[in-house]
Amino acid sequence: MSMIEPSLIQAIHTHNHILCISHVNPDGDAYGSLLGMGWILHHLGKQVVLAMHDQTSKEFQLLPGAHQIIAPNAVADHYDLIVFLDASSRDRVGSVYQENRHQGIPVAVIDHHVTNTYFGDINWVRPDCAATCQMLVYLADALQVPLTGALAECLLTGIVTDTLCFRTSNTTAEVLEAAMHLIRGGADLATITQRTLNQRSLGVLKLWGMVLSELHFEEGVIWALISREQLKTAGDLSGDGQLSSMLITALEADISATFTEKIDEKGLSAVECSFRAKPGFNVATVALELGGGGHPAASGCTLPGTLAEVTTKVLPALKQVRAIYANQ
Ligand SMILES: [Mn+2]
Structure with missing residues (x-):
């Protein structure tokens, strides 16, 4: 063993x-x-x-x-x-x-x-x-x-x-x-x-409230966008990491993603991407191809660019990988 x-x-x-x-x-x-x-x-x-x-x-x-x-x-x-x-x-x-x-x-x-x-x-x-x-x-x-x-x-x-x-x-x-x-x-x-797992700050719950009211769903992929302004409003972000895991509980979704806008060490816009997959689907390869890593059911990466730029690149890859596994 x-x-x-x-x-x-x-x-x-x-x-x-x-x-x-x-x-x-x-x-x-x-x-x-x-x-x-x-x-x-x-x-x-x-x-x-x-x-x-x-x-x-x-x-x-x-x-x-x-x-x-x-x-x-x-x-x-x-x-x-x-x-x-x-x-x-x-x-x-x-x-x-x-x-x-x-x-x-x-x-x-x-x-x-x-x-x-x-x-x-x-x-x-x-x-x-x-x-x-x-x-x-x-x-x-x-x-x-x-x-x-x-x-x-x-x-x-x-x-x-x-x-x-x-x-x-x-x-x-x-x-x-x-x-x-x-x-x-x-x-x-x-x-x-x-x-x-059982506690998070009030700020995180408020952030989730903002983000969840504007959820996106296409082709079995559910995703949420978190802007820097929303992050600032939320304040204390203890326990922030579980949004992606909550999104994948959506009955209609096979893959979930959260895109969080940050400022990187050089002062440039970057987006932290977090992926989850239902059993039978795999998001490890997508993250790896984008320079990140993880597991079949949970992975992530950080990419330079704005929310719009990064999602334009990442969402087609997620939809594609979802289609491959959905057709198996
Ligand atoms: Mn680990």
């Missing part, structure tokens, strides 16, 4: 000063696996630094160790090993990894995305796992690190959020077994579900 990359175990044993990083626009699995890896390495007596491109969002600030995550400008250049968690490609981690500064430092990749590009020196990629946190359950076991306390809480958080609390089609018996270990180790399922 576990099948852990032996070179990863070896690398962990032989290196002592380890930088762990995860992806931009972090979700529960990004935080859970980053912090979980931190707790595993801490238990093994390693010197470990955790870094993320984004500031820690409200719903994850209570995770044990979250306050130790450092910002890109605090990341040094002298580590023995860099571990990428839940990131399908090198550019997914933003500015915490810098090609010129970190060149020559061995990179280990631990990820479950089917779109992973195997960009590390060591690649442990398990698309059959529902979360990177599930993989870390196996890793902790192999390293004889007890799945209790802070580690169990972090890892269960990633499994719960990536499976929408055990409801996605990749929730196998193995996922439930991994979760069972963590709950036996003291992780509280109800508390984790409450913090991550």
Whole structure:
């Protein structure tokens, strides 16, 4: 069942000063696996630094160790090993990894995305796992690190959020077994579900109200547009990430998308695209072709341009992929 990359175990044993990083626009699995890896390495007596491109969002600030995550400008250049968690490609981690500064430092990749590009020196990629946190359950076991306390809480958080609390089609018996270990180790399922999936800010609900009153639907694809003005009006956006998952509950839709207008680091307009698919449909390939990544049922990418420019490019691709799977 576990099948852990032996070179990863070896690398962990032989290196002592380890930088762990995860992806931009972090979700529960990004935080859970980053912090979980931190707790595993801490238990093994390693010197470990955790870094993320984004500031820690409200719903994850209570995770044990979250306050130790450092910002890109605090990341040094002298580590023995860099571990990428839940990131399908090198550019997914933003500015915490810098090609010129970190060149020559061995990179280990631990990820479950089917779109992973195997960009590390060591690649442990398990698309059959529902979360990177599930993989870390196996890793902790192999390293004889007890799945209790802070580690169990972090890892269960990633499994719960990536499976929408055990409801996605990749929730196998193995996922439930991994979760069972963590709950036996003291992780509280109800508390984790409450913090991550069952609450969102008033601003998010108001934003959803605005966006839902102007939904679009064509050829089995449902989508919502979120402009910068609407984002500003909404204010606190804690718990924003679930709109796409809600849209796909529409009976008439096979694929859903949200398009959120942002300003990128160069001050230019960019659009964050988030896709969901009903079982039997696949949005991973669309995201990958557009420079993003993800899973068959949930994927995403960020594209330069305005809402109008990006949707003109993306919607035909979504409709096309929907038609292919609908005709099978
Ligand atoms: Mn994940």
